[in-house]
Structures are given as structure tokens and as C-alpha cells.
């Protein structure tokens with residue numbers, strides 16, 4: 310496919326027919342993931358349109374099937390009823406209109422009255438002049454509304470907002486709509502970069518999901534990055550949270566070490582008075598690993614607030630070895646969210662326990678001698694006391710805890726990535742999920758998480774240091790695809 314050309318469903322279908330070998334090659338790749346959603350071929354980024362509709366979970370995602378480097382974006386589509394059995398569906402939305410000719414960019418789903426309302430950004434790049442800087446000019450971000458009564462068939466794409474509806478002091482970078490309802494109004498948040506390169510979230514308001522009026526903006530006093538992508542405003546355990554992805558933030562100690570951030574603010578928002586107060590000018594980090602970005606949350610039919618993230622990051626400063634095999638990136642496991650004392654708590658969904666096979670229990674004395682694992686496992690460590698430890702997880706990847714600093718060191722398996730740390734008052738427990746080429750490490754019941762891709766193939770766990778406790782190791786089976 311050409312980089313800046315529309316892709317219609319027929320174009321994709323013809324390409325799909327011609328690319329059976331490509332699919333076989335990716336299917337045979339040893340580094341493909343056992344229990345994480347990845348692209349059939351090519352590139353995957355943000356989860357989109359997450360919702361549960363009439364029992365079925367819909368997981369759409371940013372998708373370039375044609376090559377592993379992420380050019381023109383479609384919405385890929387998986388469905389599941391239980392987060393273990395999945396069906397790979399046909400791509401849902403194509404960049405086939407003038408409104409979204411250069412990408413069906415990220416967006417979300419809002420379910421009401423037997424209808425799914427999708428809002429996404431239609432990305433358009435202009436090429437009629439050669440003096441565009443693509444920040445203040447040369448790019449159009451259309452906010453588009455589409456509905457469906459089944460998650461598979463879609464209404465015509467309807468433009469609900471474009472630059473004439475965005476505030477005059479904005480750049481061209483406005484995208485990634487997400488909707489929540491409060492009282493009689495719907496509110497839409499959009500990620501934005503203003504003309505002075507200050508990152509922020511724009512808030513719009515509507516009574517009918519079609520006509521939107523500008524309402525307010527959420528940002529810090531001092532500039533915190535030049536652009537905030539993928540905002541998600543939601544209520545959680547009585548608090549209002551804003552998760553968003555600021556770009557262009559300088560590192561501060563152990564904080565904000567990745568090229569782009571994924572952060573969380575708690576805020577007080579009086580929607581009637583339209584007054585906003587952020588609880589801090591420096592947001593918390595949602596994840597501490599190398600590969601976590603653009604998560605989205607949704608409320609399922611049981612009332613659970615579930616988060617799925619992109620296990621990857623834009624503009625990553627390394628070459629992902631899977632590119633050679635024709636694919637790149639994956640989604641994280643689904644995580645259940647709660648608030649604890651003003652902090653975000655993330656735990657793997659209960660359903661993930663269905664993957665467990667063959668449990669083995671050890672104490673730390675045995676773990677000190679080394680225990681065998683495969684590459685695909687879950688390990689639950691519970692510390693009775695721990696003042697200093699160095700845990701080898703697999704290959705030469707270590708997690709060490711010393712002087713209150715917990716550090717993940719990728720050793721030679723990070724493909725160039727090195728270390729990430731967090732300060733902890735104490736270390737009480739770890740839940741480590743290892744897949745063929747990924748790690749998700751939940752610390753202290755999920756108050757901190759490290760998500761990263763990893764590229765070694767020598768399993769085995771071992772602990773050293775002043776630490777006692779117990780560990781259960783489970784082999785994990787993979788997702789089942791229909």
C-alpha cells in the first residue's frame with residue numbers, strides 16, 4: 310500500500326488474498342506472543358473503541374497490516390467473551406474517505422440504548438504546498454462519529470468537529486476523542502497541543518452526541534510536555550481520573566524516563582460550575598517499564614473499570630527484533646483498575662487465572678538455588694521481609710531492591726534498553742507475567758507496574774539477598790483463537 314493513499318475494504322481484501330505467505334511467516338515466528346494480542350501481520354498500536362456490547366467484548370486497535378513499521382492506520386478488531394478465547398475479526402474501519410484519508414486514528418466507544426457510538430480522529434495530511442510545518446499547518450484532524458448496532462456494521466462516517474470548532478489558539482494536533490456522561494451532558498476529551506506547544510486536554514460538551522460545544526481545557530500551570538495524546542477521563546472508586554500521554558517531558562529522577570509518558574492525574578471537576586483543580590502539577594506514572602503507552606479504559610457489564618494498553622511506544626529509541634519477522638507490538642493484558650489512597654491500582658483481570666497450569670511452590674531458600682521455568686509463566690512472590698534482593702527473572706534480566714529503590718535491569722535482553730526504577734517504602738509482593746517476548750511485573754498489589762518487551766530465550770529464576778518469603782510459579786497456556 311502507498312503511504313498516503315486511501316485504503317478501501319476491497320483494497321485490503323485483495324492485498325489479504327495475495328499475502329498468505331506473509332501471514333504464514335508471522336504465524337511461524339518463535340517470538341510471537343502466547344497470551345497477548347498482536348497483529349496478524351504488520352504493526353499494531355493503541356487499543357481503540359474498547360467496550361462490552363451484549364456480552365461480547367470488542368477490542369479494536371490501530372493497525373497497519375501491510376508492513377511492520379506502522380504507516381497508514383486502520384482499525385483492527387478482536388472479540389472475546391472471556392479474555393481467553395478470541396476471534397480475529399475483519400478490520401472494522403478503513404481510511405477510505407476524504408475525512409480520514411491518511412489514517413483512521415485513535416478513538417473510543419460509548420454504549421447507550423443498544424447502540425455503540427464510536428468517536429475517532431480522521432487524520433488528513435496536506436501536500437498541496439511545500440512550506441507546511443505539520444504542526445501549525447498542513448494537517449487536518451477531523452472528529453468523526455460512527456454508530457453500530459452490533460460492533461461489525463457501521464453507519465456512514467459523520468464529521469462532528471474540525472478546526473473551525475477547536476479553540477483559535479491550538480496547533481493542528483488535536484486527536485483521540487473519548488466520551489463520558491455526567492448528569493444530562495456528554496463530555497468529550499481530546500488530546501491537544503496549543504500554538505505555544507503546551508500539551509493539554511480539550512473538553513467539549515453535548516446533549517445529543519452530535520452537536521458539541523467547547524467547554525474547557527485541562528492542563529498544568531507550567532507546561533508539562535508539548536502534546537497530550539490519548540486522554541481518558543473516568544470515575545473510579547469515587548474519584549475522577551485523567552489518564553493521558555504527554556510528549557516532550559524531561560526526566561525527573563526516576564520519573565518520566567521514556568521518550569513519551571503515560572501519566573495519571575486525579576482532579577476535582579465541578580461540571581456545573583466548570584471549575585477544574587488538578588491534585589498535582591506532576592502526574593503519577595501509570596507504568597514504569599519501557600513499553601507502555603496509549604491505554605484506554607472502559608466499564609464492562611459487571612461494572613469493572615478495565616484498562617488495556619499498547620505494549621509499545623511511539624518513537625522508541627531501539628529497533629524491535631520482531632520487525633525482521635514482519636510484525637511489531639502487542640496489547641497488554643487487560644487490567645482491573647481501582648484507586649487506593651489516591652493512587653491507581655492495576656491488577657490482571659481475574660480471568661487471566663484460567664491460563665494457569667502446573668503450580669509449583671518454593672520458599673526463598675529454594676529460589677536461592679534457582680528454579681526452572683519456561684518462558685511463558687506467572688510467578689507470585691510474597692515477601693515476609695525484604696531489605697535487599699536481586700531476583701533474576703529470565704536470562705540476565707534482574708529486578709533488584711536496594712535502599713528503597715526497585716530496579717528492573719534488562720541485561721542483554723533489552724535490545725539496547727537498560728534500566729528503569731521506582732522508589733518504594735517497602736516491597737511486599739510481586740506478580741510477574743512472562744510471555745515469550747514480554748514482561749508485566751505488578752508490584753505491591755499493582756501500585757506500580759513495569760511493562761516491557763524482552764528478547765532473550767534462557768529461562769530460569771533465582772534470588773539473592775536479605776529477603777524471605779514464598780513463591781508460586783505457574784506455567785501458563787496461551788490464548789485460544791477461534
Ligand code: FRU
Nearest residue numbers: 371382414415484538539603
Ligand atoms: C498514540 C497515537 C495517537 C494517534 C494514533 C495514530 O500512539 O499517536 O495520538 O491517534 O497513535 O496511530
